[in-house]
Amino acid sequence: MLIDYEILRIIWWGLLGFLLIGFSVLGGIDLGCGMLLPFVSKKNTERRILINSIGPTWESNQVWFILGGGAIFAAWPLVYSVVFSTMYFALLMVLLALILRPVGFDYRNKIDNAKWRKAWDAAIFVGGFIPTLIFGIAIGNLLEGLRFSFDEFMVIKNQVEFFGLLSPFALLCGILGISLISTQGASFLMMKTEEDIFNRSRKIAMIMPFLTIVSFLIGGYLLKSMGGYQITSIAGTELDSNPFNKVVLYQEGGWLLNYTKFPWIIAAPCIGVISCLLVVIVSLMRNAKYTFIFSSISIISIMSTVGLSMFPFIVPSIMDYNSSLTVWDASSSYKALAVMLGTVVVFMPIVIFYVSFVYKVMFGKVTGDDIKKHSKELY
Amino acid sequence: MIDMGVVDLSRLQFAVTAMYHFLFVPLTMGLALLLVIMESVYVMTGREIWKEMTKFWGKLFAINFAMGVATGITLEFQFGTNWAYYSHYVGDVFGVPLAIEGIMAFFLESTFVGLFLFGWNRMTKTGHLFATFLMAVGSNLSALWILIANAWMTYPVGATFNPESMRMEIDSIYEVFTSSVAQAKFVHTVSAAYVTGAVFVLSISCYYLLKNKHREFAKRSIIVATSFGLLSAASVVVLGDESGYLDGQNQEMKMASIEAMWETEEPPASFTVFGVPDKESMKTNYSIKIPYLMGIIGTRSFDKEIIGIKELVERAKHQIKHGLVEYKVLQRLRLGQSHDPDGDKEYLRNNFSNLGFALLLKRYRTDILNATDAEISKAALDTVPNVLPIFFAFRIMVACGLFFIILFTLAFYHMNIRRRFNKKWLLLACLYTLPLPWIAAELGWVVAEYGRQPWVIHGILPTFMGVSSISKGSVIASLCGFILLYTGLLVVDIYLMVKYAKIGPNQKVNEA
Numbered sequence: 105m106l107i108d109y110e111i112l113r114i115i116w117w118g119l120l121g122f123l124l125i126g127f128s129v130l131g132g133i134d135l136g137c138g139m140l141l142p143f144v145s146k147k148n149t150e151r152r153i154l155i156n157s158i159g160p161t162w163e164s165n166q167v168w169f170i171l172g173g174g175a176i177f178a179a180w181p182l183v184y185s186v187v188f189s190t191m192y193f194a195l196l197m198v199l200l201a202l203i204l205r206p207v208g209f210d211y212r213n214k215i216d217n218a219k220w221r222k223a224w225d226a227a228i229f230v231g232g233f234i235p236t237l238i239f240g241i242a243i244g245n246l247l248e249g250l251r252f253s254f255d256e257f258m259v260i261k262n263q264v265e266f267f268g269l270l271s272p273f274a275l276l277c278g279i280l281g282i283s284l285i286s287t288q289g290a291s292f293l294m295m296k297t298e299e300d301i302f303n304r305s306r307k308i309a310m311i312m313p314f315l316t317i318v319s320f321l322i323g324g325y326l327l328k329s330m331g332g333y334q335i336t337s338i339a340g341t342e343l344d345s346n347p348f349n350k351v352v353l354y355q356e357g358g359w360l361l362n363y364t365k366f367p368w369i370i371a372a373p374c375i376g377v378i379s380c381l382l383v384v385i386v387s388l389m390r391n392a393k394y395t396f397i398f399s400s401i402s403i404i405s406i407m408s409t410v411g412l413s414m415f416p417f418i419v420p421s422i423m424d425y426n427s428s429l430t431v432w433d434a435s436s437s438y439k440a441l442a443v444m445l446g447t448v449v450v451f452m453p454i455v456i457f458y459v460s461f462v463y464k465v466m467f468g469k470v471t472g473d474d475i476k477k478h479s480k481e482l483y
Numbered sequence: 484m485i486d487m488g489v490v491d492l493s494r495l496q497f498a499v500t501a502m503y504h505f506l507f508v509p510l511t512m513g514l515a516l517l518l519v520i521m522e523s524v525y526v527m528t529g530r531e532i533w534k535e536m537t538k539f540w541g542k543l544f545a546i547n548f549a550m551g552v553a554t555g556i557t558l559e560f561q562f563g564t565n566w567a568y569y570s571h572y573v574g575d576v577f578g579v580p581l582a583i584e585g586i587m588a589f590f591l592e593s594t595f596v597g598l599f600l601f602g603w604n605r606m607t608k609t610g611h612l613f614a615t616f617l618m619a620v621g622s623n624l625s626a627l628w629i630l631i632a633n634a635w636m637t638y639p640v641g642a643t644f645n646p647e648s649m650r651m652e653i654d655s656i657y658e659v660f661t662s663s664v665a666q667a668k669f670v671h672t673v674s675a676a677y678v679t680g681a682v683f684v685l686s687i688s689c690y691y692l693l694k695n696k697h698r699e700f701a702k703r704s705i706i707v708a709t710s711f712g713l714l715s716a717a718s719v720v721v722l723g724d725e726s727g728y729l730d731g732q733n734q735e736m737k738m739a740s741i742e743a744m745w746e747t748e749e750p751p752a753s754f755t756v757f758g759v760p761d762k763e764s765m766k767t768n769y770s771i772k773i774p775y776l777m778g779i780i781g782t783r784s785f786d787k788e789i790i791g792i793k794e795l796v797e798r799a800k801h802q803i804k805h806g807l808v809e810y811k812v813l814q815r816l817r818l819g820q821s822h823d824p825d826g827d828k829e830y831l832r833n834n835f836s837n838l839g840f841a842l843l844l845k846r847y848r849t850d851i852l853n854a855t856d857a858e859i860s861k862a863a864l865d866t867v868p869n870v871l872p873i874f875f876a877f878r879i880m881v882a883c884g885l886f887f888i889i890l891f892t893l894a895f896y897h898m899n900i901r902r903r904f905n906k907k908w909l910l911l912a913c914l915y916t917l918p919l920p921w922i923a924a925e926l927g928w929v930v931a932e933y934g935r936q937p938w939v940i941h942g943i944l945p946t947f948m949g950v951s952s953i954s955k956g957s958v959i960a961s962l963c964g965f966i967l968l969y970t971g972l973l974v975v976d977i978y979l980m981v982k983y984a985k986i987g988p989n990q991k992v993n994e995a
């Protein structure tokens with residue numbers, strides 16, 4: 105075997121992070137713009153400018169979400185089945201909200217009627233706000249642990265509820281998600297727009313990072329007194345995936361133990377905070393490009409912080425600690441992981457190449473004149 | 484015990500969301516290719532009317548595409564939300580083509596659809612054509628991977644059971660990707676999609692001719708659509724026949740159900756053109772039969788027999804009994820009561836082919852090792868799908884398929900060859916054919932999916948085992964949510980389609 109099963113699992117843990125971060129950074133642009141629509145654009149032309157600045161690329165960005173789902177299914181089937189069935193209503197709301205977006209963008213300008221447009225504006229806002237909020241809440245719940253266990257035939261026994269997901273800590277994570285993603289949307293709009301929309305977006309990019317920093321730091325502080333998980337003994341990291349092969353300890357401050365084991369990972373949260381501050385500074389300087397870059401870095405580092413704190417756990421269980429899913433016992437077989445790694449190695453560079461090509465072709469500000477000139481072709 | 488209410492509701496939800504999704508998919512695939520053809524003509528001839536054609540059909544394409552994307556998101560995640568045990572049990576195999584679809588196909592399609600819609604003024608003519616081309620390639624590749632996954636559900640090759648992880652795992656990726664069922668399904672499905680695209684363009688263009696508007700635009704659209712449609716319609720039927728033949732080889736029960744073949748007949752078996760199959764009495768009433776035909780189509784021979792439902796049920800009984808032997812080993816292994824875990828694991832890796840049949844008993848009791856003969860007989864009878872709807876769905880689909888060939892042949896002869904665009908009966912026939920490709924496609928899925936029951940993975944996992952441990956209320960809530968939202972959006976979609984089809988292409992270019 106070319107690569108050990110253990111290494112392959114770690115690679116796929118990294119790829120999982122890569123895909124989710126890819127969606128947050130690129131899909132975050134569109135979710136952010138969606139939730140900012142009522143706030144940074146007022147007149148119809150302004151709203152069309154906003155929608156058309158993400159118009160050519162949002163579909164491509166959404167594929168990160170779809171691919172993320174597919175990759176979890178194929179590489180971490182247990183994670184896929186546990187998370188989505190246990191967070192049934194949360195995912196249902198995400199799906200219903202996301203469904204509104206494609207049609208919202210495409211149909212809004214197809215009929216010249218103010219009420220019609222208003223309805224789709226609401227749909228686009230919901231399509232941006234709700235998924236972001238729920239993704240944040242979901243991450244909070246992952247840190248707290250989900251309510252599931254397995255019987256001996258690996259049938260999932262879980263408690264499916266929605267309001268149970270709304271703990272104070274999870275809501276804090278939801279707020280963190282909103283502030284991060286709205287900053288991302290605002291910084292993208294700074295690059296693509298002028299005048300009023302630019303100025304309003306700039307304001308968002310100057311205020312929201314503070315909310316990010318505050319909620320992120322409070323969250324980190326809460327982790328100290330919250331329960332975290334730790335593997336105390338495991339039969340092996342190269343065995344066939346079977347969650348019953350380990351013993352898990354649930355203890356206060358458990359999520360901070362990785363920082364004593366691997367002190368260098370403290371870099372992730374530090375960069376997160378610093379990049380948020382840099383977002384504020386460069387947007388003060390009206391530098392749209394760097395606002396966007398630092399905003400993206402803040403997303404990357406804050407999401408990495410979550411992943412690194414939890415490693416090797418992916419989905420801990422608060423109901424039955426030993427049923428928790430980790431990198432060592434929730435993956436697909438060696439062959440499945442290897443085949444998909446091969447596919448990713450070949451196709452990911454190609455994807456990145458043509459996606460950046462499309463961004464380049466569509467580069468430049470969207471103005472009111474553009475909208476007037478190509479009124480019928482644009483969203 | 485498994486709550487059959489949750490099972491039925493989850494199946495209904497999957498059926499509803501998948502069928503909604505498939506209202507948009509075939510048109511996306513078919514129109515994408517037609518757009519490539521039209522734009523190629525524009526690039527080669529430089530004549531503006533072909534650009535206008537690409538843009539006009541492209542606008543309808545975009546309205547449809549948005550709904551396709553919107554309804555597709557749900558499907559990717561629904562396996563996890565509602566079919567958690569299924570996802571765990573086969574994710575190792577089934578998930579792989581889905582993930583590859585994302586990275587290889589859906590990315591391509593979604594990225595270039597942006598350039599197709601927004602890149603007209605930012606690229607060279609050839610550059611834009613290339614973007615349209617890649618979008619079409621993406622949408623067709625997407626179908627390939629999804630159908631590989633779907634074909635594996637009917638014909639689960641290249642995978643073995645792993646008792647340690649308690650699931651099916653990939654053994655030969657090559658076998659999964661190149662399975663004959665997957666290939667036949669892919670070509671059959673994309674051809675059906677091309678027919679849908681062709682009928683759509685043909686039908687709306689004939690409407691313009693009937694209304695005496697946009698004549699030049701409509702004539703050109705008709706010529707493209709008819710040529711393309713005729714080829715595709717022929718391909719659908721040929722590949723449909725191939726699918727049927729493969730069903731006969733790999734899925735005898737589905738074949739027997741489609742044909743309502745209760746008894747094993749002397750070869751070559753007769754074909755029932757019409758009849759009313761009755762599952763209770765295992766008889767087909769009022770049947771009209773053509774001798775020999777079925778045996779010839781189904782086995783491509785005069786001497787091989789097609790096994791009837793009754794005999795297959797008897798066979799299933801044996802398979803259940805064999806499966807119980809395998810299940811016994813699995814149970815003691817999973818409960819930690821095995822005296823020789825390694826030996827038992829090795830045994831199960833080589834002997835799992837009847838395990839799924841034993842699982843059929845889980846519908847009747849949890850401790851299936853104590854199943855009575857009566858329960859075994861009931862479970863064996865469960866392997867017969869609901870014959871009546873499948874029998875009719877199949878026949879209506881085939882009738883549609885044959886009708887498309889006739890329609891496109893007539894249209895091709897009168898309009899493409901003789902250039903007679905004034906035959907009112909033909910224009911009307913084309914116009915009113917509009918809904919037929921959708922009816923045929925949806926019924927095709929009914930045959931494929933309903934005909935596979937009671938299995939979600941044929942012979943491996945019964946459908947009722949695949950569900951999540953969620954309550955009936957949860958599924959009712961989500962089902963209502965989907966139906967309300969989808970129906971609302973469908974109404975809007977059709978409204979916009981009709982509106983923009985009626986407005987028609989840009990008048991100025993047309994007159995030039």
